Amino acid sequence: MTPVLELNNLVKTFGASRALDGLSLSLPDNSYISLLGPSGSGKTTLLRVIAGFERCEAGSIRFGGRSMQDVAPHRRGIGFVFQNFALFPHLSVRDNIAFGLTNRELAPVTNAGEIADRVQAMIALVGLTGLEDRAVTQISGGQKQRVALARTLVTEPKMVLLDEPLGALDANLRARMRNELREIRERCGVAFLHVTGSETEALAMGDVVLVLDRGRIAQTGNSDSIYNRPASSDVARFLNCYNLFSGRIDGESFVAPAGRLPLGGLRQTAATPAYAIRHDRIAIRPTGTGLGGDEAAIEAQFLAEEYTGSAVYSFFTTEDGTLLEVETHLSKDTRPVLEPQGRYALVWNKEHALVYA
Structure with a gap:
């Protein structure tokens, strides 16, 4: 499968601590990729480096075959869904989703008809039909998650980064949203990189599962190989289903x-x-x-x-x-x-x- 993202020997430090320690990986296109690791393993730092919000001291990033060296975040073609949704409370569902189209620096969409069509299509895709005019303060946590995802997808990114997107939801809603996120990704046909600290979530969602340990990739594989054949005792410990x-x-x-x-x-x-x-x-x-x-x-x-x-x-x-x-x-x-x-x-x-x- 053609890689959409290639990372080579990334190093990112905060003081004396190495958040990313020579990390290298290649991610396939059109896949759901789960990134699992304990708190402090470097998961969010890795997402922010890929998105361009943080700079590394060493290493290279290639996205779609193109170097991301000195490429600004908004020019990378990579979407980012924040853990806290980061919605605009004074805007409606429709206007939150349209914001990225009308306010982006590169080729902002100004035609009202095109904006309306693209936003409405995205609203239908994520299951928000009928809530277009509702304030985001008047919808549920799961609906806010869909708005945040739709706001990202409407700009047609080539990859979407999700930073613990289900962490703010209750247990029942998390289970439902797992299936919905996978279905939405399949309909869009782009790669999703989903960061989570939940082994259940990572195994349930990922076509590919990455296990991050102290700034390095400890294991890469499908859910079955990760669960049944963890590569080290540390990986087995992260899975929380082994006595060691x-x-x-x-x-x-x-x-x-x-x-x-x-x-x-x-x-x-x-x-x-x-x-x-x-x-x-x-x-x-x-x-x-x-x-x-x-x-x-x-x-x-x-x-x-x-x-x-x-x-x-x-x-x-x-x-x-x-x-x-x-x-x-x-x-x-x-x-x-x-x-x-x-x-x-x-x-x-x-x-x-x-x-x-």
Whole structure:
């Protein structure tokens, strides 16, 4: 797939801190790209550098095959949707969307009929028909999000940057807007780069998922490869669905403070040894239960559980203080009744583990 954006060895510092540390990547055109990372990893800084709001000390940016060196933000052909929407409260929905067309420096649209047609088409595209004359202070958070997106798309950018666009919405609305954003992007046929700190959001939305760690791209792939084969223990930690053990490899075992674990599953090269097992791969059994030849287990004390309707999240601690989480899906597993402070065996197939060595 033809790259729409190419970044090479970007360095951006704030004082002694490197927000971007030699970051390089190539983004495909006509795709939904999710950028996932923890707070402070450089996500928003990267968006602002691409948009031209920040300058790097080193590195290059090419957009559509053209160098962006010294190109002003409004001349790049890149749209930006801010986390707080940045709408004009004194303007109607229609006038907010039209603002970019009539006030841009390059080729502002002055024909009233063309403005009306383009704005109305965009209003229909994002599902705001009937709200054209409503003040933006009189519409919901999800509708404000659509106005902000329409205001950007009406100028026909070649790429749209979205800085945590669903962060200000409630949980139910976030889920609905995920689908709507994907559908809108597909109808427009341009690349969306969507920054989020939510692993669920990133995996659900991205055709391509990028994981950012301390100013560098730690992993690039589709949702399945990121979720099932995180490239490092740090990536696994960001996904918030793996139990992680530190330790060392001794023969065919991984020796951790919590216990000795048989090796198996996927092994990957990493700077720091670690052993990972996903929350939903673990079964809870009484202590003393015999193990199969392909199983690994650790004994731990039950602390508490959280019921979410479709699943129960159970929390345990080992003797060395390691906190472990088990996810039991109620549609396929029988929910065990756990005694407060009781000791249990946490068991998994060793082939389901990820070993970093």
